[in-house]
Amino acid sequence: MTDFAVPVNTVGMPAVARVLSIAGTDPTGGAGIQADLKSIAANGGYGMAVVTALVAQNTQGVRSVHTPPVAFLREQLQAVSDDVQIDAVKIGMLGDRDVIGVVSAWLERVRPPVVVLDPVMVATSGDRLLSTEAEHALRDLLPQAGLVTPNVPELAVLSGAGEAGDFDEVVRQALEVSQRWGVRVLAKGGHLAGEVVSDALVDAHGPVAVQRLDSVRITTKATHGTGCSLSSAVATWQAATGEWFTSIERSKRWLTESLRHGEALAVGRGHGPVSHFAGLWARGGLETGFTGEWWARIASLRRATGADPFLAGLADGSLDRSAFTAYLAQDAQYLDGYATVLFRLAQLAGEPDERAFWSAAAAACLTAESALHRTWLDGHVAELDPVTGDYLAHLDQAVAAGYEQGVAAVLPCYWMYAEVGVRLAPAAAGNPYREWIDTYAAPLFVQSAEQARVITDRVAARASLVVREQMGQAFERSAHLEREFFAASLRVGLPA
Incomplete structure (x- = not known):
């Protein structure tokens, strides 16, 4: 379980977080690395990217995936870490066991201070995206992360249980995953019904096992890339604050505002992206607060x-x-x-x-x-x-x-x-x-x-x-x- 010390610059002030996204692409810009880079920037960080897969997708679905040779993935990772001090890493789509192995070895060597893993395992259709071998390899990667951010179907795969039908079951599964692999879990309730969306920071080994956070559900079709965006935001804020719950709370507040304005972008005919810079465009600053959202x-x-x-x-x-x-x-x-x-x-x-x-x-x-x-x-x-x-x-x-x-x-x-x-x-x-x-x-x-x-x-x-x-x-x-x-x-x- 990765811990963190806040980086400082030469005058003793917190430095801009240098955040690396390791993920697949989305040519429409709403998910994957493109969403990660926007989220990092919108939350005050400097974004970098290493591509694991080239994905032909749009707001209506995935058409095909091309995975470059793992040797090239290894070169990308080494090129970044040989030159840049990395303050946080967000990991998204890892298509197979070999890709996961390369990323795991790199994490072991570089040991970035903040690692957030968004386990891309289940498609919106409900189809499993990883082979059984890859799923096992991804579970073995969990201890190298400081936080894992599965949605409801992905949490079910990680815990080996059926898909949760209520938030109490989501938290129970998250506690099981946290206990078994020694990783914090952001238990997300966005897939569940109701006007209130409940999330929780779950840490079976921490002083407080469950810290819950509720927010109002935004009724919108602009939900493409929400998981990518949230995990990248949390990684960015964690590099700045050093406090996981604070980082999640700030990221959720930003995401709620971005969801509220997503449809105004009018991108695509399916589930469009969130508006990552809605707050920045409206206020000319990062700090939303509750009053900032109003x-x-x-x-x-x-x-x-x-x-x-x-x-x-x-x-x-x-x-x-x-x-x-x-x-x-x-x-x-x-x-x-x-x-x-x-x-x-x-x-x-x-x-x-x-x-x-x-x-x-x-x-x-x-x-x-x-x-x-x-x-x-x-x-x-x-x-x-x-x-x-x-x-x-x-x-x-x-x-x-x-x-x-x-x-x-x-x-x-x-x-x-x-x-x-x-x-x-x-x-x-x-x-x-x-x-x-x-x-x-x-x-x-x-x-x-x-x-x-x-x-x-x-x-x-x-x-x-x-x-x-x-x-x-x-x-x-x-x-x-x-x-x-x-x-x-x-x-x-x-x-x-």
Whole structure:
């Protein structure tokens, strides 16, 4: 069972993980080495590849397989390891006993610090892909891996049992494999039915035998290469974190997001690939977090908000003053209610730093931000617009449902305003609405928005799967109401 020490560069910081994939090809790019390289890059590593087989396949199935001479496989492996320090290895398709033997001998010689084995043994059709001799050779390879990632049919082959019908049986088989071969097993429940997908890190020889991780099932046809992608991501994160469960949790979070956006790629007529870089394209960064996933979900809504005529007029200074005053009149009432919700969150918070943050945030609503409104409104009070009323009612309902939903519901106001403020700030010179822009582009407000996001991620990590989904729904509802709040400003008049 391979263990790990985190590599460092010359200045003492963790180095970019150099991850080698040993696997077959997929000319459509969704599985095999092509998927491995994308997954490694999407999760922050540098990908390398040694080809075990050339596979003629697409999203509808495998047509043929060509296995190069094992002598050439041996040369590829030696060429990489003679020159490059390898931080992690992901092993995929190994077509026969001779191929497995070459890889095993190379692992014994090089001893890479992280080895993740995705045992490609059973086709989607249910057909066995390896001969009996090759299956035995693959089992003998297990002790050289730090983690093995079989799906339900493959786990059944490794354990010598029938295919599991529920997750308890999956874990039982994984424990048997872990005990017998001294390897950690990522027990995957993706083949089982149900709205929740359960996975578990199983280590019969570790301090904790079973660590379970649940996620929401994404209903999609874009599932081609999910096993390849997940195992490569885990290898990459393990080289960075040194913690198997943390690496699996981060990889699963990334894969869930990639599954959610896979169909948008429109690749192939069968089961298409996941969108490996969906998060990177949406956010320009690796860290998803729970809030990052929610933020990616509202990408189109954020684009629509940024193009709203109210904000467009605000950006170039052409917005009619009465429309801006009408907006501020509603926003003043919103901020009173928002401050009350923040005070309620402070009362519900269990962590001292969270309590202090929400208390300070509530006070800021009633001082710094409200001062801007008083300057412009000059004592005018408007009737509550239906959109403002709906937004405040949503916040009240969210915090009444619990601290978790409450923090998720207040986050879009922070995050979307900070995004707008930072976007408009560079061109704010001479703008009659510069004071408003500067308020939300100010470093203190941007930092507060980031702290609210960090707290929400922390709360989501502590929450159950059901509550976490409710948090995401509360976040998305608030984001939609923010969009409507801006749009309403051009149709709401200030009372005479």
